[in-house]
Amino acid sequence: MNTSAHGASFGLDKDTLTDIAQQRMARSLVFPQWSTREKVAATCRILFEHGHDSGLAGQITARGEQAGTYVTQRLGLGFDEIEVDNLLLVDQDLEVIEGDGMANPANRFHSWIYRARPDVQCIVHTHPMHVCALSITGTPLQVAQMDACMLYDDVAFLAAWPGVPVGNSEGEIITRTLGSKRAAVLAHHGLVVACRSVEEACVVAIQCERAARMQLLAAPAGPINALDPVLAREAHDWILHGQRIEAAFHYFARRAARSQAQR
Template sequence: MQAAQTDQTDQDIKDAVYRDLQDKTRLSSWSTVEQLVLACRMLAAEGHWANGLAGQITARGERPGTCYTLKFGIGADEAVPQSFILTDDDLQPLDGVSLPNPATRFHLWVYRANPSVRCIVHTHPAAVSALSMIDQPLQVACMDATPFYENCGHLREWPGLPIGNEEGRLISEALAGRKALLLAHHGLLTAGETVAEAATLAIWMEQAAAVQLRAAAAGTIQPVPGHLARESRDFLLKPQITDLTFQYFARRVLRADPTCLAA
């Protein structure tokens, strides 16, 4: 059968896709705390908290100068709304009694330096941790890695136990307005304008690192040409795409535990 003739250019088709994304999709309506619960559960299911309590997720609170974080000692796979507390901008709990993870302090530095960031994920998943051990940056060599094109820094020296201010200063400087960071001898950081973006980027980053390690074992990695990587990045980072991806992983979480958002 002969293909239908059209006067549409590729740019016309792309513009129509972008309009459809804007007009025909709906962003998730969960509250910030509910999104954090779902993010914890989906990241745990993807192996981001396999080593226990190492890792954090935070989000800006509704009141300026506050942020939500897990109570210290709560695992991501068991998070429920009551697991989250509000702290001030010095990591002091507003309820006066709860204990936040002291390693969350560096998040405060990132928030201060990046007003558009609303959520931060820091985890130690296996593939990213492996890259962090061999001084290898994340490479953009397949479509699924393109969200990180010119968008993932590499902090090549680890300053040590992350409970003081020095790591906060180094990480906020190394992030430099990007959305992701590979931390030497440590793990990953993603900084999103929404919880959905930060969580989705963390999942994508670990997946990209895992594929990179497998590809490097098989042959020479060939990077995606810059102009194509940039176009793909800008599409995949549209809020509708990251939010729809988050909704997909959230549905998996809710199928596994339909009660996880219960108050």
């Protein structure tokens, strides 16, 4: 290995270089210390900017400090109208603990996911155009490009629409379909994302819509070539590294803030 002052890293293997890069990110990347409510409100505005709005459809939730509670938006407001002050804190039965108004009744399936997945801290459910377009073809999301590798082997597909998700049966079906994965495309419906943090859920949701758009654009050109599973898994883990995800989230938040300030 070259040990000179310059070019010392040229003889290192990829695993070592990956470790070095992650150590540097841990030291160098500094982020604002936002509350859960601030992150949820920012996620609503970010996803609005990325085409996830569909009128009043869709919900974003994050676990509250007290077990069995979560923060969500008030029914009647669009994603672009969400602020910290108009968010609700509700319990598993959607009874409002803090705030004015009511939660979307479709939040019921979130409660089922939270009960089954203690690792999940945030759930995003939206109806973005390209995911919805893909969902009506009966075709699962195919991950075949580097940026989308954060989704590799991590997106389930619910092939049969169970109807409006306000009942307990829909909660059971969607939770079972999701399993241990981070996301699921729901046929004739939309997208659900369940992740370890608000930041991760936001970034994964953005990438799901982008990957669906890419797949629909590529389909007329010919068959989609599959990725090497080993390389795809390597990219999956690299892109989902906590520091990278948080950096991406705050970039999207800054971009959304600039866009909304110009209106």
